[in-house]
Amino acid sequence: QQQVKQSPQSLIVQKGGIPIINCAYENTAFDYFPWYQQFPGKGPALLIAIRPDVSEKKEGRFTISFNKSAKQFSLHIMDSQPGDSATYFCAARGAQGGSEKLVFGKGTKLTVNP
Amino acid sequence: NAGVTQTPKFRVLKTGQSMTLLCAQDMNHEYMYWYRQDPGMGLRLIHYSVGEGTTAKGEVPDGYNVSRLKKQNFLLGLESAAPSQTSVYFCASSYMSGYGYTFGSGTRLTVV
Numbered sequence: 394q395q396q397v398k399q400s401p402q403s404l405i406v407q408k409g410g411i412p413i414i415n416c417a418y419e420n421t422a423f424d425y426f427p428w429y430q431q432f433p434g435k436g437p438a439l440l441i442a443i444r445p446d447v448s449e450k451k452e453g454r455f456t457i458s459f460n461k462s463a464k465q466f467s468l469h470i471m472d473s474q475p476g477d478s479a480t481y482f483c484a485a486r487g488a489q490g491g492s493e494k495l496v497f498g499k500g501t502k503l504t505v506n507p
Numbered sequence: 508n509a510g511v512t513q514t515p516k517f518r519v520l521k522t523g524q525s526m527t528l529l530c531a532q533d534m535n536h537e538y539m540y541w542y543r544q545d546p547g548m549g550l551r552l553i554h555y556s557v558g559e560g561t562t563a564k565g566e567v568p569d570g571y572n573v574s575r576l577k578k579q580n581f582l583l584g585l586e587s588a589a590p591s592q593t594s595v596y597f598c599a600s601s602y603m604s605g606y607g608y609t610f611g612s613g614t615r616l617t618v619v
Contacts, residue, residue, distance in 0.1 A: 436610030493605035
């Protein structure tokens with residue numbers, strides 16, 4: 394079964410720190426790798442995404458680093474703020490049952506202390 | 508700009524009762540999905556639809572049924588609720604297969 398393995402499960406950093414969340418995959422046919430951010434009581438929302446032909450993508454304080462040969466990608470949050478406290482999910486797009494869908498990691502709960 | 512709307516937001520059921528969760532989207536998206544979220548388990552796909560009148564099984568379909576009679580609506584049914592179905596349920600829709608998922612705000616279901 395296609396999987397995306399995400400680590401760590403939880404992460405606590407101080408304001409201004411740079412939390413890093415890692416994901417690994419096996420299926421080389423995955424062609425799109427988004428990250429979703431979820432605040433308590435809300436649904437996940439798309440944060441940033443990357444394709445495998447790009448090694449890095451930045452949007453504001455959020456950066457995805459992608460290592461195609463290692464089949465790994467990670468999310469870095471620069472100058473983290475208490476408002477970044479949320480659960481983050483990585484995902485990968487691949488064909489399952491005849492149509493492409495997202496497979497999600499199990500999530501990382503990030504806490505940014507003031 | 509409603510996006511994806513889920514009703515109800517909260518529900519408590521007794522074991523064996525049935526209910527239907529409604530998902531409505533106003534973005535004219537072809538693809539719709541139902542997920543359940545449990546602590547430490549992430550988001551697991553229950554059923555999905557690739558267009559009006561179509562449905563297909565996801566990763567954890569047992570105990571659930573779905574229908575997509577209208578393009579904008581995707582219904583998730585529990586025929587005989589079990590405590591193992593206690594979860595938060597999310598609906599999502601997308602304009603392309605596997606891209607640009609928009610999630611609803613969830614339904615918290617407790618089965619006692």
